[in-house]
Amino acid sequence: KAGVTQTPRYLIKTRGQQVTLSCSPISGHRSVSWYQQTPGQGLQFLFEYFSETQRNKGNFPGRFSGRQFSNSRSEMNVSTLELGDSALYLCASSRSGRALDTGELFFGEGSRLTVL
Amino acid sequence: KQEVTQIPAALSVPEGENLVLNCSFTDSAIYNLQWFRQDPGKGLTSLLLIQSSQREQTSGRLNASLDKSSGRSTLYIAASQPGDSATYLCAFEGMNRDDKIIFGKGTRLHILP
Numbered sequence: 598k599a600g601v602t603q604t605p606r607y608l609i610k611t612r613g614q615q616v617t618l619s620c621s622p623i624s625g626h627r628s629v630s631w632y633q634q635t636p637g638q639g640l641q642f643l644f645e646y647f648s649e650t651q652r653n654k655g656n657f658p659g660r661f662s663g664r665q666f667s668n669s670r671s672e673m674n675v676s677t678l679e680l681g682d683s684a685l686y687l688c689a690s691s692r693s694g695r696a697l698d699t700g701e702l703f704f705g706e707g708s709r710l711t712v713l
Numbered sequence: 714k715q716e717v718t719q720i721p722a723a724l725s726v727p728e729g730e731n732l733v734l735n736c737s738f739t740d741s742a743i744y745n746l747q748w749f750r751q752d753p754g755k756g757l758t759s760l761l762l763i764q765s766s767q768r769e770q771t772s773g774r775l776n777a778s779l780d781k782s783s784g785r786s787t788l789y790i791a792a793s794q795p796g797d798s799a800t801y802l803c804a805f806e807g808m809n810r811d812d813k814i815i816f817g818k819g820t821r822l823h824i825l826p
Contacts, residue, residue: 601756603756630814632816639816639817639818639819640802640816642813642814642815645813653811653813655813685754687756687757689757701747701759701762702747702757702759702804702814703759704749704756704757704758704759705756706755706756707754707755707756709754
C-alpha cells in the first residue's frame with residue numbers, strides 16, 4: 598500500500614515568488630492536513646481538507662492557501678514568499694471524519710522549501 | 714488554549730537502557746493522543762495512538778500510557794538501541810470536532826553505542 602507522497606521534495610525560491618506543493622494521500626483516505634515545521638516553532642497546523650472542503654484552518658496569513666481535488670489529492674500554495682516561510686512542509690492523511698475512525702495520521706516525507 | 718509540552722528537549726542515554734519520554738497537556742478533554750518518531754529531514758512515523766477510553770498501548774519495545782486526570786502521557790522505550798535515535802513527538806487531539814491537532818516540540822533522543 599503506497600504511503601503519502603509529497604512533491605517536490607526540495608525547492609528553492611526567492612522572496613516575492615509563489616510556490617505550489619502537492620500531496621497524494623494514502624488510497625482511500627479522504628482527509629488531508631498540512632503542517633509547517635521550523636526549528637523555532639515546531640510543527641504548526643496550516644489547514645485540513647476533507648472531501649474537497651476546508652474543514653479547519655490554522656493561524657497563518659492569507660498568503661497560505663490550499664485545495665483538495667475529487668481524488669483527495671491536495672495542493673497548498675504560498676504566495677509572495679518571505680524569508681520566514683523557509684520550512685519543511687508536511688502533509689498527513691487519515692481515513693475519514695473523526696467520528697468514524699481513530700484519527701491516526703500518516704505523514705509524507707515533506708517538501709523542504711528554502712526562500713532566498 | 715491547549716498547550717502540549719515535552720520535557721526534556723534532548724536526551725542522551727547509553728545503549729541498552731530503558732527510558733521514559735514525557736508529554737503533558739493542559740486540556741483533559743482529549744479525543745486521542747499519538748506518539749510519532751521523526752528522523753532528521755524526514756516525515757513523521759506514527760508509533761502509537763491512544764484513544765481517550767484507553768490507558769495504554771504497546772508495540773514491541775514501546776509502551777505509551779495516558780493519564781487524563783494528570784494531563785500526562787509517557788512513552789516508555791525498553792532496551793534502547795542506537796536505531797532508536799530520533800526526535801519523538803506527541804500530538805494531542807481534543808474532543809471538539811473543530812479542534813486542531815496540537816504537537817509538542819519533541820524530545821531529541823540520542824542513544825550512545
